[in-house]
Amino acid sequence: MAERSEPARDPEAVSRFVEHFAAQLVEAGLQRMPARVFAALLASDRGVLTSAELSEALKISPAAVSGAVRYLAQVHMVSREREPGSRRERYRVHGDQWYEALTNRETVIKRWEDALREGVTSLGPDTPAGRRLTETLAFFEFIDREVVAMMERWRAHRAERFGRA
Amino acid sequence: MAERSEPARDPEAVSRFVEHFAAQLVEAGLQRMPARVFAALLASDRGVLTSAELSEALKISPAAVSGAVRYLAQVHMVSREREPGSRRERYRVHGDQWYEALTNRETVIKRWEDALREGVTSLGPDTPAGRRLTETLAFFEFIDREVVAMMERWRAHRAERFGRA
DNA sequence: CCTTAACTTCACAAATTTCTGAAAGAAGCG
DNA sequence: CGCTTCTTTCAGAAATTTGTGAAGTTAAGG
Numbered sequence: 001m002a003e004r005s006e007p008a009r010d011p012e013a014v015s016r017f018v019e020h021f022a023a024q025l026v027e028a029g030l031q032r033m034p035a036r037v038f039a040a041l042l043a044s045d046r047g048v049l050t051s052a053e054l055s056e057a058l059k060i061s062p063a064a065v066s067g068a069v070r071y072l073a074q075v076h077m078v079s080r081e082r083e084p085g086s087r088r089e090r091y092r093v094h095g096d097q098w099y100e101a102l103t104n105r106e107t108v109i110k111r112w113e114d115a116l117r118e119g120v121t122s123l124g125p126d127t128p129a130g131r132r133l134t135e136t137l138a139f140f141e142f143i144d145r146e147v148v149a150m151m152e153r154w155r156a157h158r159a160e161r162f163g164r165a
Numbered sequence: 166m167a168e169r170s171e172p173a174r175d176p177e178a179v180s181r182f183v184e185h186f187a188a189q190l191v192e193a194g195l196q197r198m199p200a201r202v203f204a205a206l207l208a209s210d211r212g213v214l215t216s217a218e219l220s221e222a223l224k225i226s227p228a229a230v231s232g233a234v235r236y237l238a239q240v241h242m243v244s245r246e247r248e249p250g251s252r253r254e255r256y257r258v259h260g261d262q263w264y265e266a267l268t269n270r271e272t273v274i275k276r277w278e279d280a281l282r283e284g285v286t287s288l289g290p291d292t293p294a295g296r297r298l299t300e301t302l303a304f305f306e307f308i309d310r311e312v313v314a315m316m317e318r319w320r321a322h323r324a325e326r327f328g329r330a
Numbered sequence: 331c332c333t334t335a336a337c338t339t340c341a342c343a344a345a346t347t348t349c350t351g352a353a354a355g356a357a358g359c360g
Numbered sequence: 361c362g363c364t365t366c367t368t369t370c371a372g373a374a375a376t377t378t379g380t381g382a383a384g385t386t387a388a389g390g
Binding site: 009010013014016017020021024025027028029030042043044045046047093095097098108111112115116118119122123127128129132133135136138139142143146150153154157158161162 | 174175178179181182185186189190192193194195207208209210211212258260262263273276277280281283284287288292293294297298300301303304307308311315318319322323326327
Binding site: 215216217228231232235 | 365366367368370
């Protein structure tokens with residue numbers, strides 16, 4: 001038998017990590033299945049798993065995998081790719097996963113900003129409440145700008161430490 | 166009748182804003198009642214409302230107010246104060262609300278980091294999965310540091326624009 | 331084209347969450 | 361101290377969410 005270059009994986013240790021990390025994500029507001037699927041991908045060797053592998057590893061139905069993956073793709077936390085010459089779909093976490101996720105969170109903040117602007121207008125900019133909303137809006141606008149710069153710094157930091165673009 | 170210095174509030178406009186903004190917060194993962202209570206406080210003149218006022222404005226039972234406020238206080242999005250010489254409790258959003266909320270989110274990230282460190286150890290730092298987890302961990306550690314600096318910049322920015330410490 | 335493997339959609343059963351009314355618990359005020 | 365007012369806790373009804381099996385859809389491979 002050919003020698004494997006990487007240590008063997010302990011499925012139980014993997015599962016323990018997956019469930020533990022997923023639980024933290026759930027606590028932060030992510031739904032259960034998306035959280036588990038995402039954690040499983042994160043803990044996989046290549047960062048890629050097929051639907052069948054996820055179904056097997058997490059003991060959930062293909063339908064559940066489908067739903068979880070649809071959600072994760074929508075918020076750009078995984079990408080889906082078709083294995084060439086096969087009906088198998090593969091789901092991948094990429095290196096930019098968190099960048100993407102944060103960028104997506106930004107669009108959430110945009111909607112908050114819209115709601116706040118509407119509030120300022122309808123309550124009146126010169127009312128006490130209007131002023132509070134204005135300040136809140138200013139905070140989010142500030143964050144928007146800062147996060148862009150921050151992510152650029154992260155890319156530089158990562159390139160230096162992990163040596164890729 | 167003495168003249169009021171502030172424009173009168175249109176309860177319907179307030180309610181529209183409250184429900185709309187709360188809906189955005191819910192979509193971002195907050196529970197419904199905490200979201201509505203928070204939005205109501207944000208849209209109030211003084212940033213302070215009593216339990217009874219919240220109950221009345223949102224058409225929910227005192228029990229629901231109690232539960233929502235307990236949660237919001239726990240994550241530092243409102244503070245509770247006792248009106249001196251009364252059994253009435255007052256709930257307040259302060260200017261530091263978002264700072265506090267973000268700081269709190271940081272403690273969530275700390276738990277993610279713990280889970281990741283555990284994963285790196287149990288999967289092995291030299292496995293492909295271990296390396297991916299290590300990079301993810303590095304990202305969060307980076308964010309931790311950056312957010313602290315960012316919030317300092319916000320305080321300066323706010324002081325300049327809104328003129329308070 | 332037809333077959334078949336793989337994913338998705340849909341309706342529903344189960345589990346969970348949410349909110350309420352009622353009872354219990356604090357705390358001011360007489 | 362006990363009365364009264366407000367808040368919290370608790371058990372349960374109602375609504376929502378979640379995950380499944382089964383049928384439906386898509387596309388590869390003969």
